[in-house]
Amino acid sequence: MIDTKGKVYIVGGGPGDPELLTLKAKRIIETADLVIFADSLVPPEIVAFAKEGAQVIGSKELNLDEIMELELSAVREGKIVARVQSGDPSIYGAILEQMRVLKQEGIEFEIIPGVSAAFAAAAVLKSELTVPEKAQTVIMTRMEGRVAMPQGEQLKDLAAHGCTMVIFLSITRMTKVVRELIASGGYTEDTPVAVVYRVGWPDELVIRGTLKDISDKVRAAKITLQALIIVGDAVDPEQTITGAVSHLYSSEYTHRYRKGDAVVSGTQASGNGQG
Ligand SMILES: C[S@@+](CC[C@H](N)C(=O)[O-])C[C@H]1O[C@@H](n2cnc3c(N)ncnc32)[C@H](O)[C@@H]1O
Missing domain, CATH: 3.40.1010.10 (Tetrapyrrole methylase, N-terminal domain)
Structure with missing residues (x-):
């Protein structure tokens, strides 16, 4: 009410x-x-x-x-x-x-x-941000600008995890973003990255690439505001074709709500059944 x-x-x-x-x-x-x-x-x-x-x-x-x-x-x-x-x-x-x-x-x-634009962008990219065996963590952050980042939260510190990163408010510093992401060792030039401009607006635009070519693509598209940068295997379109998937809906998997048919070393493969 x-x-x-x-x-x-x-x-x-x-x-x-x-x-x-x-x-x-x-x-x-x-x-x-x-x-x-x-x-x-x-x-x-x-x-x-x-x-x-x-x-x-x-x-x-x-x-x-x-x-x-x-x-x-x-x-x-x-x-x-x-x-x-x-x-x-x-x-x-x-x-x-x-x-x-x-x-x-x-x-x-x-x-x-x-x-959040982060989740609308993931939907447009047809991505699961948490990819089994590759990225079970999502970091939402921004590049340091007028707002100083607290200690330990510099982009290169966070990038060291190599998980999925959603970067807000940073599209105007794309070259620096890429440099910091690679400097960490968490990602390489081949790491997939997507930039989603004005998701949910009529002029929405998706740019896909790798950390090697994304800055040039963003510059060519003349994007300077209202865009998200999403980095990591989660935005690799290959993920919807091949690679590890969650056990949750596997017929073998036993959990609180359903009995599976697999026997692993004398016990049932099991979990709690929560997504
Ligand atoms: C002040 S923040 C607000 C974020 C907002 N609270 C959210 O949850 O999406 C503004 C930044 O969010 C991102 N953003 C907001 N709306 C967006 C959209 N429709 N498409 C892409 N990015 C967007 C951009 O990085 C933009 O610079």
């Missing part, structure tokens, strides 16, 4: 495709009296669900004080506010500073998760 008294909803608006909004996000946008959306990354189609008479404001030219002032005065008038962020608000969503003000002011708020 959506409260009738004033409240702020921090809403995950998904990557851009309105059909990737959750039902809950859509319902809150439809109900809100004030919708403030990150119009640098969230298309107008997402907030077109706002009711007639609702105030709909883009936030890209506003600073935090201005945004919070709008939110606070609406809530004090008993209004519902939907603060619509791109993807999922928990990933580079800059929501901590908003939550701090809301807490200080004693204002009730709730976060509605959304489909």
Whole structure:
């Protein structure tokens, strides 16, 4: 239920495709009296669900004080506010500073998760980010820029793991990204990589390559914003043809919910049946 008294909803608006909004996000946008959306990354189609008479404001030219002032005065008038962020608000969503003000002011708020561009990109690439025997870990990170990276989180430190990496906010530094990824020894020039530009938007673009040629391909495509870099075997199209797969649905595999037919060294091959 959506409260009738004033409240702020921090809403995950998904990557851009309105059909990737959750039902809950859509319902809150439809109900809100004030919708403030990150119009640098969230298309107008997402907030077109706002009711007639609702105030709909883009936030890209506003600073935090201005945004919070709008939110606070609406809530004090008993209004519902939907603060619509791109993807999922928990990933580079800059929501901590908003939550701090809301807490200080004693204002009730709730976060509605959304489909991160990371998962929308994996879907477009037809990738499983966790590849049996090759990558069972996904690192979501960014290249150091104006925002300093904490110790141990430099791209080359993280790349040393050689697992799947999803790199946000870094497309303008592609050459440096590649250099750091290879410097770690975790990846080679032949490691598959994909760049997904504006996933879920009408002009979505996918560029596939290896760490050797991806920078040139990105430069040729003139991509300078709103793109993700996904690195590792997970984005190798070969994965959908050959290689190890999960045991989970194997007829041999016994787990809590199903008895398999394999006998391994006198015992049944078994697991807990959770994906
Ligand atoms: C401030 S972060 C927000 C991420 C967002 N919270 C999420 O979960 O997707 C913005 C960065 O996310 C990535 N991004 C956001 N939307 C995207 C999209 N539709 N397609 C590709 N990358 C996107 C880009 O790397 C962009 O620079």
